[in-house]
Amino acid sequence: MRDEWDHAHTDYTMPVQRRSPASLAESESDWRHYLESSTPNGWLLRNNAMTDALVSGQPMYLLHVTRAIDAIRVSRQLHVSAGCLVGALYCSPLARQREGLRPHNLGAYLMRTKPSATPMILEVAPDAPIRPKGVDYLHLGTIHLRTYLRYRSFLTPAENDHLGRAVQAGLRSAAPFLDVALRNAAGHVTAAPEFIDQLAAAVSAVPFLGYLYFEVLSEYLLLHSTTPETRSHAQAGELNNWLYKRLAFAAVEGMDKLFDLARFSPRHHRLVQLIEGIEPALAPGAAEYVRRRLSHLFAMTTLHPSQDAASVTFQGADLGTIQKAAPGLIGQMIFREIRYMARYQHLYHYFEKAKALEAWDYWNSEGIPAPFNAVIPKGEIGINPAYPRSTVRVWTARRDSNGYLHPDQEIEAVLTPHLASWWAPPRQRETHSASYESRVEPAPVTRSPIPTQRSPKSGVPT
Template structure:
């Protein structure tokens, strides 16, 4: 169990230590070396303001925005959310300056786009320097699978049968592309435009691919961008989060109402249009980057490290065989299928609390009071609610005309080991017009990594 959590974390000051499948054309170390040294902003992977604040051991100031400040005041409790941080209060860094607390560009984005929320400032005083080990949700598949197998009895026989059928149907429909991705990961390159179109079609059947697709493009934009805006943020030690936000909202209609990466599947022509619309110079290289990078990440996140990527095939394989070869992929698919069962509101705490407890135990043993999204150290950081060796204070905050935050009223509230409830809409099939040709395609809708509405527990939601 601990090995799985270690595998799901990335340490940005240590050499790569993960085991990976055999026959990959490029190792994780190869990719780390390339990203850090051969991209304009790669130096920020190691030397960004957030990780430098972590390793300093000094007090950290974090921004959280909430719609439920009165419930927090009344209950004097803070609950945490799931999502990319598993079980932490989602925040972004604040830089303490003479003029006040300056929000990270991610925090500035959240405050500008969520004007109905109240900013809160958290002061976290750690007991020691914090290793910059971030949790990478793309690597949580084996943990999702183990959790499901442990609590499988919580589902009815009909629900388990439905789950098996849905996962197997998705695998069969996407099997050709999944094999293509593994061949590319093993060095047998295919046409990049064709690869992108096959990927686009496969996302409908294996929604996890939409998350991979989006994260690869986010990485591409943040590390390769050379705009004045990006350079300004880089001077402050920050990767530019506005880039991938623009991408998401341009690529998927209604993303503002339901941030749903399972709907993220632009075909090749549309992909190039999207990237050129954000930064024209990055359009020509994007398809080849996605082909290489997504293939590599798919092999690493889907397959068990003991497997040989060159010999695994999804075509014609039964579910038991695939589960042994690709537990990461099966876990990610099961995780998303369970979330859209009619009884998910009842099942949510059974499955997600189990994972949160393990994450908290891992973070406590590793000295991590403030876990962060480890796909890249881009500013998504959280607060571990049960870390026993740090002190936390919290205030409401006011923003001045220059954008700086100033603590206003201290809030008497403590963290509790509870997850804010999560409501997910039932899955629907919706008709979508393809943006790059005249065909009409079926797409899976209503699969959200972020709740459209949080229901308060004991009057509390944070």
């Protein structure tokens, strides 16, 4: 179990430690070197204001925005949420300056777009310098799978059967593209426009691909942007969060109301339009970057490291074989499929609390009171509610005319290890693209529940 959590965490100040499947054309170390040394903002992966604050060992100041300030005052409790931080209070950094506390550009964005929410200042006083080790939710697939296998008794037989059918149907529909992605990860080159169109068509069958697609494009924009806005944020030690926010809202109608990356699936021509609308100079290279980077990340996040990427195939494989070869993919698919179930508001706490307990235990043993989203260190940081060796103080925030925050009223509230609420996407999902379905031979969906045996662990002892 612990090696799975090690595998799902990244420390950008240390060399890459994850094991990789065989036959990848580029290693994770190759990509890390390229991103750090060959992109305009790659230096911020290792040397950014958030990392500096963590390793300083000094009290950290974080911004949290909430619409539940009255409930917090009455209950004197702050609950945490699941999501990309698994089970932490979602925050963004505040930089302590002479004029006051300056919000990170992510925090400035949150306050501007959520004017009815109350900004709160939290002071986290750690017991020691914090290792800048964050959780990468793209690598949580094996943990999702193991959690499901352990707690599947909370589902009815009909729900388990439906889950198996849905996963198998999604795999069958997307199998041609999944094989294309692995071939590209192993060095084969598919024309970028064709690759992007196949990717876009496969997202409805395997929603995890929408998350990969979005994160790869976000990385591309964050690290390659050279606009004055981006350079200004870089001078403050920050990646420019406004870039991927603009991308998401332009790509998917209603994303500002329901941020669901399972709906992120622009085809090639639309992808080029989107990047041109954000930073025209980056449009020509976007599709090829997605082809190379997404293929690599798909192999890294889905395959067991004992596998050979050049030998794995999804077309014609049964569910048990795929689960052994790609436990990360099966876990990600199960995790997202459960969220479409009618009883998810009840199931949420069974499955997500189990993962949160493991995360809290891991963070405590690693000395991490403030985990962050390590897909890329863009400023999404949380507070571990179960950390016993740090103190947390809470205030409402007063904002001055220059945008700086100041503590206003101290609130006698404590962080509690309780998940705040449940969230589920709409149950009516898009149907699979007819143009993509036509590429898959029709076959009946047979009863094939998820195999009961545990999949091999994909972690790396450190």
